[in-house]
Amino acid sequence: MSQPIDYNDRPWMDPDAEPFIRVQSVSKHFGDFTAVDSVDLEIYKGELFSLLGGSGCGKTTLLRMLAGFEDPSAGNIFIDGVNMNDVPPYERPVNMMFQSYALFPHMTVENNVAYGLKRDGLPASDIAQKVEEVLAMVELTRFRKRKPHQLSGGQRQRVALARALVKQPKVLLLDEPLGALDKRLREQAQFELMNLQDQLGVTFVVVTHDQEEAMTLSTRIAIMDNGRFMQIGTPTEIYEFPQSRLVANFIGNANMFEGRITENGPDHVVVESKEVDCEFYIDHGLSIQEGSKVWVALRPEKISISKGTPASGPTNTLKGMVHGIGYLGGTSTYRVQVGDRLIEITSPNQNRPKDGNPPIEWDEEVYLSWEASSSVVLSK
């Protein structure tokens, strides 16, 4: 079994690393509809790679092409160096965990898990042992004689996982693996999934529409829209440095300000936004002409809110009126009206209201300020 991926080991940064899955200008058309539009993708051994996007973005079609249930209309898919185009699903070194789990309703848990091993023609004693091991791993040994309809949702999900993992595939494909679970169970299952992947070192490709799930699980995420990748990167890269407004809005929330570049230095840019009458000083350079139209994205939690004038001066500061407060326990969400715009701010509730400064109230005048490194300039 291969080494699990190390936190500092980023094979996608290594120019010599050989990708384990290589998707080469793959398209898929259904009649007039283009589900996947000439995409390229490289996934490395031991990664937990997520395809993230809304419904109909093409993520499931891409996964199904990896599994072999759909043939690409154009392009090639290589897994471990072998072109998969003419390889039927039952001969591919991949296993899939289906969104509906697709457990065989007429078989017991045990027989569901053993199904793939029987197809490999393993001797009965080996099958029994492997089934035993994998059921112990997902803690379902007690339920081995049950039929799927006698299990809870979480148990079924674990049977599906066990059935896919028991064949020790080179790649495990997971279609919305946690989608059918309720919130509490989902969080627990997320960590179980990560632990398993870490232990086994199998390459996971996960399809999900849940950005939180993708952020928690993945080594890297590909954000898909209209059959194309909008951005591929680590969760941090995608959150902190989105390359487009679409990505910035898809992952987390962002306040978006339209403006023009008034100053373009080597280590900073200044963007003036007429919308809120503010100068944004951003401490990263940008290869874009002065005067061009851009957008500044500012995450709600990167803005600090105060009653007094902030020290930073006129740049990166806005003055507004509190329009609404949502108390969420650990954090509070403020909606502050600046001009015509409502700006969202998330702020941790570090002190209990009675101890600290008088709390910010509705309809109070407040100042918003942020660091020069907090905002991102987007050109599309």
Next chain:
Amino acid sequence: MNEADKISHISLADRLNHVLQHHWKRLIVFIPYFWLFVFFLAPFFIVLKISLSEAIIASPPFKPMLNWAEEGIMQIRVVVDNYAYLWEDDLYVKTYLNSLKISTISTILCLLLGYPIAYAIVRSSHTTKHILLMLIILPFWTSFLLRVYAWMGLLADQGTINNLLISLGVIDDPIRLLYSEFAVYVGIVYTYVPFMILPLYANMEKLDWTLLEAAADLGAKPMTTFFTVTLPMTTPGIIAGALLVFIPATGEFVIPDLLGGGNVLMIGRLLYNEFNANVDWPVASAVAMVLLVVLVLPMMLYQHIQSKETEG
């Protein structure tokens, strides 16, 4: 009419009204039961009674079971000779076995023919599906008898098939198609194959096709997937279809009579002969009762196994 009578009369009508208004939902349930009682259960007991009576030359041609003997003593005569007769004369046993053979083989043929058709219908596109289903149901718009007569025209010595084969030079003399077991099989399979296809279609329509993908994903070749997933998942449809073909085919009268002629022994024809030609109602009734037992026992056995399986 005095006062008391009036009151009781009104209150009775009121009570009836009350029952109808408040319990009509429950009463509705009894209508089909009432129907079944009058037109199924009651005739069943009449036939049972006749089968236990003695045949005489009279009208009706059997001795009444209940008899008032002298001095007001009621006499009940139960005669089991008719059943014994069915066992003694091997014509009946042979005919039952032949009926079962023909209906079993016909059911298997219907399954072999109907299963791929149902599968193809389910897998076809939305519009094609409706056209194909319509084509399956379409023959029901023509009288069953007419369709059997049409087969006589096709299969006869001077019929369409023989004439065609002779004109093509495949054969010189007509081959015997009509009035053979072959013709009976053709007739039964032709008539009953929709009853196999429709329950199979209904069953397959509910089938979760991702199960087939899951099987392929786990390394099962198409054939293996069929035998390990598709077939077990469609077993309820197969059983429903098989019963719908097997039961009426066993008792079939028109097809063996018209297409088999005197050459094919089937219990439906025998029953008809006992009843009409021999005017032996008790034996005819016994034949019917035995047929019922032959058909009902395997069904009850199947249901028993089914209910055990769902419990387990």
